[in-house]
Amino acid sequence: MINTNQVTRIAIITLLVIGCIYVLQPFMAAALFAAIFCLFTWPLYHRLWLRLGKRDTWAAMIMTLLLLIALILPMAYLAMNLADSSDQLFNELGTRLQSLQPKVPDWVRNLPIVGEQISHSWERATASQEELMKLLRQYYEPMRTFALRAVQLVAGGFLQLLLVVFVAFFFYRDGTRIAQGLVTIVRRLGGELGEEMLILSCNTVKGVMLGIFGTALAQSVVAMIGFLLAGAPAPLLLACATFFLSVIPVGPPLIWGGASFWLYSQGEHGWAIFLALYGLLAISTVDNVVKPILISHSSHLPLLLIVFGVLGGALTFGFIGIFLGPTLLAVGFTLMLHWMALQNKKLLETPE
DSSP, X not given: OOOHHHHHHHHHHHHHHHHHHHHHGGGHHHHHHHHHHHHHHHHHHHHHHHHTTSOHHHHHHHHHHHHXXXXXXXXXXXXXXXXXXXXXXXXXXXXXXXXXXXXXXXXHHTSTTTHHHHHHHHHHHHHOHHXXXXXXXXXXXXXXXXXXXXXXXXXXXXXXXXXXXXXXXXXXXXXXXXXXXXXXXHHXXXXXXXXXXXXXXXXXXXXXXXXXXXXXXXXXXXXXXXXXXXXXXXXXXXXXXXXXXXXXXXXXXXXXXXHHHXXXXXXXXXXXXXXXXXXXXXXXXXXXXXXXXXXXXXXXXXXXXXXXXXXXXXXXXXXXXXHHHHHHHHHHHHHHHHHHHHHHHHHHHSOO
């Protein structure tokens, strides 16, 4: 016989859970990223907490202020200057397209794969004003639209980071009680295996976040030095863009490659070649040298999963998804490998 009271309680609890999920859905990405970031910086918070006489609120306020300085200020600078810089760049590009020389430079014609196509378009554009306007409509406007969407993504990321910092204050202040409750729930649901998986997840998050932010900081500092030496425009803006795009495999080359191309177009051929070589040998090499040192061996992600994590995270969560996506995939990938290792171990221990 069906127990009506029990079914009613289950239905009410299910509806309550669904309602809570719908209410919290707009804030889930920010809350999840704040939890990951607080877990990553918890040793620093704990030392600060001890120095302040175990005052939770004061330690949380100081950590929140440090996050504002470390994350929000560079992001605000990038968001405020990116729109103006994009407008200046595309206005200058439009001016240069309208004053194209009839003769195609030899270095453009000799470019592999695309050289002939660019030369053909160049010659058609300089032959008549109508062809030039057609070329402008074909390439200029789509690129401008893409740049504006990138600016919107960065502006949205700035607002997301503000929410992350706000949520992080409460995670710092109440983190100990939250962790104790989470451990209790995991023990009840998964026993020793659940607790082991929780510890493995925490270690993976710390390793991946250390690799992501450590590599980003190292690449931005190295890039800043190169931009200053080469005389690239807005070196601080370019360094901030390198920091936030360093998680993408092709992110930093887009920045230093664009700066090198700009220097070449300004007649600074020597500095353009220097910056291109510096970017290839110094800036991009940081990713291959620093990241393996910072990320533990168990949390290495295949390149394909990194790309999926960045693109899927950005599409799902917005700007912070660039960092959140690879971290979540790293945790899932590590837990899957650990579970497979446990299953193989059980099979080997099972007597035939």
